[in-house]
Amino acid sequence: MSKIRVSAISYTNTVPFIYGLENSxxxxxxxxxxxxxxxxxxxxxxxxxxxxxxPVAVIPKIFNAEIVADYCIGATGPARSVILGSYKPINEIETIYLDYHSRSSVMLARILAKEFWNIKVKWADTTEGFENKINGSNAAVVIGDKAFTVEQKFTYKYDLAEEWIKYTGLPFVFAVWASNKPLGQLFKTEFNNALKKGIDSIDKLEKSSFSYLPQHVDAIDYLKNNISYNLDDNKKKGMTLFLKYASEIN
Known part of the structure; x- marks a missing residue:
């Protein structure tokens, strides 16, 4: 029987999932x-x-998409690793550069700008190193581990998950485990158990394995207090609302 191909995210917030999968x-x-x-x-x-x-924003585009796990990359407060950084306040921003790593966070920024911040800006695509070239009335959506690297340099920093929660009262889900084909229940149960094992093992993770992060970042604290992994009913409501807004973005 051929192995099932699993694509995980190469960011710190996914380390618990990878640990669980690799140790099950x-x-x-x-x-x-x-x-x-x-x-x-x-x-x-x-x-x-x-x-x-x-990324949740992509789910409607995946043929036969099925969410196969009870876990996600979500936030019930500041996510810290998904930010809009700038040197001007939000109402003075003219151009927002969009992280090329992202789908959901880019869409979230567009939704916030249209529905809640009430600003009209130019949107610009990016390539590697874009986060170091922001100046003047430009801003950037920066996600993942590089957000830790640049978070202290910006005069203004808007946590996109925190902004979403402030305006909607619902948590935000950045990414879910989804399949593009039917999978057996036995496999899904085993997959969920492995993910749970990883989340339950956060305190056991070696701090030395996060040596690539800036010194001011406490990875364990980030995983426990900024990222929320359980895909509960409230997060599903947040997902539904996000996808509704996303469908209305040109």
Whole structure:
């Protein structure tokens, strides 16, 4: 039987999931890759993966998409690793550069600008290193571990999850485990158990394994207090509202 191809996100917030998968028997039944979020989405869309930790914004585009796990990358407060950084207040921003790693966070920024911040800006695509070139009335959506690197340099920093929660009263979900084909219940149960094992093991993770992060970042604290992993009913409501707004964005 061929192994099930699983695409996980290569960010710190996914380390517990990867730990759980790699330290459970399910690792013998999967082919695990680690990718940036937009690549996870691309792999599922192009049938180069069977399961992916995919940006929520992409789910409507995936044929036969099914959410296969009770866990996600979500936030019930500041997520810290998804920010809009600028040197001007929000109402003086003219151009927002969009992180090329992202799908859901880019859409979230567009929704916030239109529905809640009530600002009209130019949107600009980016390439590697864009976060170091922001100046004047420009701003940038920066996601993942590089948000930690630049968070202290901006005069203004807007946490996008916190902004969403402030305006909607609902938590935000950045990514969910989704498949593009039917999977057996036995596999899904084993997959969920592995993810739970990883989340339950956060305190056991070696701090030395996060040496790539800036010194001011406490990775364990971030995983426990900024990222919310359980895909509960409230998060599903937040997802539904996000997808409704997303469908109305040109």
């Amino acid at each position: 028997s399910i690792i013998n039944h999967i082919e695990l890759s680690k990718d940036i979020p937009s690549e996870c989405a691309k792999k599922l869309l192009e049938n180069k993966a069977d399961i992916g930790l995919v």
